[in-house]
Structure formats: C-alpha cells, structure tokens
Amino acid sequence: MVRGLTLTDGRIELRDRDRAFRLQVDELTLAPGQAVALTGASGSGKTLLLELLGLLRAPGKGTVFLCDGKNLATLWGRGVRDADLARMRGQLFGFVPQTGALMPFLSVTENIALPQHVTGREDAAWCTALIDRLGIGDVASLMPGALSIGQRQRVAIARALAHRPPFVIADEPTAALDSDSADVVLDLLLAAAKEQDSGVILSSHDTDRVARFGIPRLALTTESQNGVVTSRLEPAPC
Amino acid sequence: MLIATLAWRDLMRDRFFLFCNVAIMVGILVPLLVLFGVKNGVYSALIGEMLADPANRQIDTQGNASFTDRDLAPLRGWPEIAFLTPKVRGQFDFMNVRAKGGRRMRPALIIPTGGGDPTLPRGTEIAGNQVAVSAQLAAQLDLDAGTELQLISQAEGRPRQLVLPVTVAVILPETATAGRAVLAPFEMLDLIEAFYDSYSLPDHGITGTRDLADRVPSYEGVRVYARGLEDVAALQARIEDHLSIGTTARTREVESLLGLGRKLNLALGLTAALAALGLGAALVLGFWSDVSRKKTVLAGIALLGIPGHTLALFPVVQALITSLAGLALSFLLYLGAGRIAGAMFGQGLPDGASLTQIPAAQGVAICLGVLVLVLGAAAVAAWSAQRLDPASVLREGS
Numbered sequence: 001m002v003r004g005l006t007l008t009d010g011r012i013e014l015r016d017r018d019r020a021f022r023l024q025v026d027e028l029t030l031a032p033g034q035a036v037a038l039t040g041a042s043g044s045g046k047t048l049l050l051e052l053l054g055l056l057r058a059p060g061k062g063t064v065f066l067c068d069g070k071n072l073a074t075l076w077g078r079g080v081r082d083a084d085l086a087r088m089r090g091q092l093f094g095f096v097p098q099t100g101a102l103m104p105f106l107s108v109t110e111n112i113a114l115p116q117h118v119t120g121r122e123d124a125a126w127c128t129a130l131i132d133r134l135g136i137g138d139v140a141s142l143m144p145g146a147l148s149i150g151q152r153q154r155v156a157i158a159r160a161l162a163h164r165p166p167f168v169i170a171d172e173p174t175a176a177l178d179s180d181s182a183d184v185v186l187d188l189l190l191a192a193a194k195e196q197d198s199g200v201i202l203s204s205h206d207t208d209r210v211a212r213f214g215i216p217r218l219a220l221t222t223e224s225q226n227g228v229v230t231s232r233l234e235p236a237p238c
Numbered sequence: 239m240l241i242a243t244l245a246w247r248d249l250m251r252d253r254f255f256l257f258c259n260v261a262i263m264v265g266i267l268v269p270l271l272v273l274f275g276v277k278n279g280v281y282s283a284l285i286g287e288m289l290a291d292p293a294n295r296q297i298d299t300q301g302n303a304s305f306t307d308r309d310l311a312p313l314r315g316w317p318e319i320a321f322l323t324p325k326v327r328g329q330f331d332f333m334n335v336r337a338k339g340g341r342r343m344r345p346a347l348i349i350p351t352g353g354g355d356p357t358l359p360r361g362t363e364i365a366g367n368q369v370a371v372s373a374q375l376a377a378q379l380d381l382d383a384g385t386e387l388q389l390i391s392q393a394e395g396r397p398r399q400l401v402l403p404v405t406v407a408v409i410l411p412e413t414a415t416a417g418r419a420v421l422a423p424f425e426m427l428d429l430i431e432a433f434y435d436s437y438s439l440p441d442h443g444i445t446g447t448r449d450l451a452d453r454v455p456s457y458e459g460v461r462v463y464a465r466g467l468e469d470v471a472a473l474q475a476r477i478e479d480h481l482s483i484g485t486t487a488r489t490r491e492v493e494s495l496l497g498l499g500r501k502l503n504l505a506l507g508l509t510a511a512l513a514a515l516g517l518g519a520a521l522v523l524g525f526w527s528d529v530s531r532k533k534t535v536l537a538g539i540a541l542l543g544i545p546g547h548t549l550a551l552f553p554v555v556q557a558l559i560t561s562l563a564g565l566a567l568s569f570l571l572y573l574g575a576g577r578i579a580g581a582m583f584g585q586g587l588p589d590g591a592s593l594t595q596i597p598a599a600q601g602v603a604i605c606l607g608v609l610v611l612v613l614g615a616a617a618v619a620a621w622s623a624q625r626l627d628p629a630s631v632l633r634e635g636s
Contacts, residue, residue: 097541103248105248
C-alpha cells in the first residue's frame with residue numbers, strides 16, 4: 001500500500017492578458033487512509049489544487065510531489081499527454097466529480113468495473129461488495145440516465161473506489177444534492193474509503209457539513225495585489 | 239481491447255448519429271456505384287461485342303510486296319502480337335473445294351492459319367493436312383468435322399491440276415469468317431503458291447518447270463492479330479514502320495470505343511473525386527462534431543487513466559464501424575438498383591450481360607479507397623480526442 005502523499009513548494013500560476021492567479025502550497029501531507037477537506041471561496045483554487053494533486057495539472061517549477069519516494073512532478077517532463085502520467089493517475093487516484101461523469105453507455109455495474117479494467121485490477125466480487133455497501137443494488141443493471149442525481153453520485157463513489165486506489169479525489173461531491181442526500185453520500189464516501197484504507201481529498205463550500213463529519217480542513221485563502229490573486233493553503237480550525 | 243469496446247457501446251447508444259453518418263455515405267456512394275456499374279456494364283458489353291469478332295484485332299498488310307523469313311522474324315518476338323502468319327500472293331489464294339467423292343464444288347478463299355489464331359475456336363490445333371471451314375462453305379457442301387475434302391487448283395492451262403486431300407478439323411461459327419473460306423496451315427498455301435509458280439511437286443504428281451529445291455520462300459505480307467484492342471493502333475503503326483507497307487485494320491472503330499471508355503473513366507473519375515471531397519468534408523465535420531459532443535465522456539475516460547493516444551482510437555473505431563456499415567448498405571442498395579435498372583433498360587444487351595457490373599477487384603479497391611477516406615476523416619477527430627483535457631471533467635462540472 002502507498003504510504004502517503006507529500007506536496008512541497010507547490011506552485012501554479014495562471015495568467016491571461018491582464019490578470020494572474022497564483023496558487024501556493026508550502027506543504028501538504030496526506031497520510032494513508034486520511035481524509036482532508038479543501039475549503040475556500042469560489043475562485044480560491046480548490047479545483048486547481050485537486051487537479052494538481054490528481055496529476056491533471058502540471059506543477060510549476062520547484063514543486064516536489066512525493067508518493068512512495070517517487071517525485072510525481074517529474075512525470076510531467078514528457079508532456080501533458082504522456083502515457084505513464086495517465087497510467088499513474090489511474091493507478092493512484094479515484095475521482096468523484098461533482099456531476100458523477102459516468103459513462104452514459106454503460107450500466108451501473110459496468111461503470112463501477114471500468115477503472116478495474118483500465119488499471120488491470122479486475123475484482124468482480126469487490127464491485128458487488130461496493131454496490132451493496134452503497135445501496136445501489138436495485139439499480140445495478142440500469143444506465144446512468146435512469147438514475148437520480150444522488151444515485152449517480154453513489155455510483156461515482158463506487159467507481160472511484162473500485163480499483164482500490166490509495167487516494168480518492170472528490171470535487172464538491174455533494175454540491176448537487178439536497179441536504180439529507182448529501183449527508184448520506186458523504187458518509188458513504190468516507191466510510192467506504194476508510195474500509196479500504198483509501199485517503200480522501202475533497203473540496204467543499206459546505207464548511208458546516210465538513211465540520212460535522214469531523215474532516216480535517218485546509219482552507220485556501222486569497223489576497224489580491226497589483227492584479228495578481230494569490231491563493232495559499234492554510235490549516236483551518238475544525 | 240477496452241477502448242474498442244467502449245467505442246462500440248457508445249456508438250450503439252448513439253445509433254441515431256451512426257445512422258446519420260451511414261446515410262451520408264450511402265447517399266454519396268450508391269449513385270456513384272450505380273454510375274460506375276452502368277459504365278462498366280455498358281462498356282464491357284460494347285468491348286465484349288468487339289472482342290467477340292477477332293477481325294477487330296486483325297491487321298492485314300495491303301498490296302503485293304515481297305518479304306523473306308528474315309524480314310518477318312522480328313515480328314514473331316513482339317509481345318503485342320497474339321498471332322502472326324505470313325500471306326501468299328493474293329492471286330493464288332482461291333481454290334475449288336469439294337467433299338471427297340462429292341459432286342458439288344465451290345470456290346473458296348484459302349486463308350493461312352495456325353495454333354493461336356483467334357479466328358479458330360480456343361484450343362483448336364490444325365495439323366498439316368487439316369483445315370477449318372467457314373460456316374457458309376460447310377452449309378453449302380454439307381461438311382462436318384472429320385469430312386475429307388479436296389482442294390483443287392483453279393489454274394488454267396496447266397496440264398494437271400493440284401489436288402490437295404485434307405480433313406475438316408473444325409467448322410467455324412458464322413461470326414468467325416464471312417463467306418466461303420478455308421483456313422489452312424501456311425505450308426499448304428506455300429505449296430499452292432509454288433504450284434502456281436511452276437515448281438515441280440513430285441509428292442502431288444505435278445511436273446513443273448522449276449525444281450522445288452531451288453525455291454526461296456517469299457511472302458506477300460502478314461496477317462497479324464493484336465493481343466488486345468488497346469494494342470491495335472500502335473501495332474499497326476509499328477508494322478507499317480517496320481515493313482514499310484500499308485495495312486488495313488479496324489483501328490478507327492477500336493480507337494473510337496477505347497476513347498469512349500477513356501472519356502467515361504475521366505468523367506467518372508472527376509465525379510468520384512468531387513464526391514469524395516464532399517464525403518470527406520462531411521465525415522470530417524461529422525466525426526469531429528461527435529468528439530466535441532462527447533467531450534465530457536471522452537475526458538471522463540481519460541480521467542480514469544487511459545492515455546491520449548489510446549483515447550484517439552475511440553473515434554477511429556467508431557469511424558471504422560460506420561464505414562463498414564455504410565459500405566455494406568451501399569453495395570446492397572447498388573445491387574438492388576442494378577437489378578431494377580437491368581430489368582428496365584437492359585434489353586439491348588447481349589445474352590448474359592449485366593447492365594451494371596463491378597468486378598470483385600474493383601469492389602475491393604472501392605472499399606479500400608472509402609476506408610482510407612473515412613480513416614483520414616477520423617484522424618482529425620482522433621487528433622481532437624487525444625488533446626482533450628481530462629481535468630475538464632472536474633473544472634467544467636464545478
């Protein structure tokens with residue numbers, strides 16, 4: 001099992017004609033099986049940080065991104081479309097996008113099994129266990145189009161965990177749900193991830209819910225100076 | 239292969255768009271196939287009619303010249319010549335013909351022949367004492383294959399006529415040779431000419447004024463059959479140039495038909511090129527817009543760890559399936575349209591000829607051409623797919 005993630009001197013700078021956005025992470029460490037929530041105002045760079053952690057965004061110079069002693073930042077050296085980078089992303093992470101992003105042409109069961117096929121970690125029994133655990137057995141043969149938003153998010157969680165990744169990245173996983181459903185889905189995500197010792201990095205606006213679930217919180221705070229918005233990651237009180 | 243399975247499943251879910259792309263292909267391919275088939279059918283019927291008459295490939299020297307074996311020897315190595323025989327002098331090529339023991343006698347033209355003569359039925363071999371007989375002469379003298387004949391010289395004022403006993407090897411069809419004609423090995427005509435030139439022919443009881451051993455063979459000209467219709471014009475010119483003699487051939491008719499074929503091919507080629515341009519543009523935009531429409535799905539696949547170069551196969555696989563479906567349906571509709579067109583307009587064609595024809599080799603070439611066009615169109619979509627940013631699933635969903 002992977003020991004953990006450590007991001008040191010994380011830097012990303014986005015710039016257009018007259019604006020600039022700078023994300024700075026001095027240090028972020030995620031222990032195996034640990035859950036952490038990224039909070040912050042809209043535009044504070046939560047998704048950008050998730051992209052950086054999920055090998056979806058090239059880090060700036062000087063960034064050190066260690067996982068099992070390997071600096072993942074070097075994977076970007078061969079370009080954004082490097083096959084090893086993509087494979088490493090599949091191996092290390094499971095993703096729960098805000099909208100589920102399920103394959104509309106595959107059934108629930110097939111969607112959940114898809115990461116196993118991609119990573120070569122076939123385990124039908126584990127898929128079935130996840131389906132049962134997330135309470136989606138009665139819709140397992142349906143296509144995503146026939147599901148409610150809450151059911152889709154449960155399927156997305158099951159899919160993110162299906163190949164037993166060390167880490168799950170969830171971007172506002174409950175934003176599209178009503179309050180009760182959001183609690184259920186978040187609870188399932190955290191519990192299912194804990195069962196298989198997967199770490200969870202989630203972003204959320206909902207600091208109350210994050211606090212209620214006791215998830216350690218890291219806040220992105222921004223300051224603007226001379227047209228440059230700088231966002232920094234800082235520990236936040238629970 | 240996982241990406242192929244995903245592409246197939248997605249295509250089956252989006253059947254409507256598959257039908258749209260197939261309909262675009264069918265709408266362009268079927269009229270082209272029918273045009274191409276009709277051009278092939280009509281043209282090959284015309285060519286078939288022309289090929290059925292070997293006279294269309296015949297080149298005959300004109301006038302009385304005198305050639306030696308040495309003059310004619312180079313022609314025997316020309317690859318465009320299917321059959322060649324020297325000719326004796328024109329005034330010596332008529333003989334009287336009658337069946338052995340028969341009373342009826344008819345004058346007939348004696349034509350030199352030999353193995354490979356296109357006038358003869360394929361595979362016919364004429365031995366030294368055998369002849370082929372035209373249909374008209376056979377009818378007039380009641381001849382059959384195996385009948386024994388006598389070829390009798392028409393030389394007047396000779397103390398004794400030349401009588402050559404021969405056997406009918408084959409009766410020629412009416413289309414092969416018009417009128418009364420006997421096709422005999424060249425040696426027989428050479429013998430007849432020697433007789434007219436007053437050489438002694440002791441084997442036939444002829445005493446002449448000259449000894450046959452002193453005779454140097456000399457030929458009036460040649461009768462040549464070109465290997466193909468395309469060879470006739472050039473071969474005629476080459477023979478005239480080599481022998482410095484005029485020739486007759488049906489070059490104008492042959493060239494006229496071949497020219498028609500070339501013009502039809504050019505017209506069809508230009509039409510096909512324009513259609514391919516339109517089909518290519520439609521497919522490029524179709525496949526590209528498909529990738530654009532499925533951007534989230536494709537980025538979602540990439541998010542799971544599938545590299546860009548593998549993701550690029552997604553639209554390529556779909557294009558391949560689309561093109562195979564389009565080709566299959568196009569050829570099916572072409573066959574149906576060909577049958578209808580044949581029933582409506584095919585009455586004037588020779589028996590067994592089809593109004594629309596696409597030989598297997600041409601069909602395979604068309605399929606390969608379409609596949610190349612479709613895969614070329616899909617390459618643009620593939621390039622677009624492999625550039626998709628998997629992060630867009632997170633960014634655009636939030």
